[in-house]
Amino acid sequence: QLYKLHRDRHYGTLDELFHGTVDWDLINEQWDQMVRVAAALKNRNTPPEVVVQRLASAGSADRLAKALTAFGRIIKTIYILRYIQEEDLRRGVQLQLNRGEHRHILAKWLFFANRGEFRDGDINEIMNKTSCLSLLSNAVVIWNTVHMQRIVSRLHDAGETVKQEDLARNWPLLHAHIIPNGMYDFSGC
Template sequence: MLRVAGSLKSGKVNATELTKALQRNGQPTELGKAIIEYGKVYKTKHQLRYISDEIYARQILEQLNKGKARHTLCRHIFYGKKGKLYQTYIDGMEEQLTVLSIVTNAIIYWNTLYLERVIDQMRVEGFDCSEEKINKLSPLLFEHINFVGKYSFRYDPSLENGHLRPLNTD
């Protein structure tokens, strides 16, 4: 296994060649079996740490929740055809996913800008905006976004040079 790792790192073998060498006729070779067993050791160590270390488990849960929140936002953006891709893989799927990613990132960016502005305003007004509270905020919220309906793309010169719209405090 050390030779395999060294060969990969030095570039003497690429991942595709290695994958072929780890199995024959759909069955793992002896080297493939060894790597599988080695992986089981790390999986077991992870599982033991997960059940015995509450902080570690909480960190994993927080990351899972962030991933779930992003997927929920994407499902709301990609609401047509129940959020399923109907293009053939090469022809249209990549384009659909790229556009979904661009729109998702634009929403996250917009929300981040305005969350920062809200926090600044709340601090000016004397609210407690400790780092602990701020760390619980997420730019993945979307309840304020109208995904279906009419949109206005009128040019507003007052928004030039990085100026933002006034905060909606209603």
Template sequence: MPCGTWEAIHIVDGLLNNDSTIDPDTIHADTQGQSLPVFGLAALLGFDLLPRIRNWADLNFYRPDAAAGYTHIDSLFGDDVIDWDLVKRHWQDLMRTTISIREGAVSSVTLLRRLGNHSRKNRLYRAFRELGRAIRTITLLRFLNDPQLREQITAITNKAEGFHKFSDWIMIGGVLGHNDPDVHERIVKFNELAANCAIYSSALDITDAANQLAAEGHPVDFDDLATVTPYLTHTIRRMGDLVLDLAEPEQPQTRLDLEPKVLFRAGA
């Protein structure tokens, strides 16, 4: 991604190119990971876009029709009405485009770039935007109505922020001193590799410590354990010796061997 690019146009491709065994159906992002056309496209692709939006209270809530009124929340809605006729008229175009993206015939990045703000007269853009207005309004109402959803969005995005902060800390030098994008990509990949190795090592240490406490008869509470982060910095000698040991390592203990009443309840 070039600097200054609106992240929303890249967010769907990341999920479509996923080749892991995990099949995600939810997208979390910050403000730049969403826009009205992206809400519409994500919904057609079967993804639930749940971003943490800055100043979301300033966003428009769109009415389903001009006569719609609500007893308690009508003040949230302005005078803007969703143009369902536009969505219906271009529904086949929307589905063809979505299937083309799903099958890899066209990149969502390419499409969303073409459906940018400079293409407001583009009928396909207007149709995606109109559908996105409906989906985003529903999402904002869900956000208002469900405290657990608000906590989920905040917790997930904070995890991402925590990882970025840890990666920044572990990066030696901290300056991209070259204009070659290939060099930039290598630096970012090596930095994330080092960060993931450190996080994995810390997670193993936390696992060993919890298992040791349980073996000694001390109760290990799930809520207490959930507060322990693997983004530890005080245990890492950032400027110490970096040793590459190619010897076959011992199989690490990755399972928490706690009492059934704590984490692994009977039948769980």
């Protein structure tokens, strides 16, 4: 949802996108407290989970939580409007989404046992499997990165030009050349 910064301003066809107005009075009232919270987080005086827990349990009457929410609405609205307007931003976001999706595809492909499902309800067992899956995924990424760099170095040594945009399209998350369950050699048996 988008929020107007000023109630009396109208933005033509964009008006229908807005669902409310930012409460500037509340933000101004709570500004010092908001700065204290931000400073405590930045200086690592307070762990983020403590701040989030406190704000989540504060209830609907907590003015600091409301002010932080209002301030977050400003940032979110500005970002979404920039996203709508700036093609480069949209392209960058899509690129990151694609990378994240490819990371999930790689993990799903590597996790072939039990059809990629966690069948055990034990949290320690789930965490162990998740850590192993992360380790395997990272091993594939490192393997691919090292070998891609070797190929690029060989091309450079051979006098070939390698364009940055070509390298940007080759992610180290590719896995068609990886055999997930290994190879077994019984020729010596």
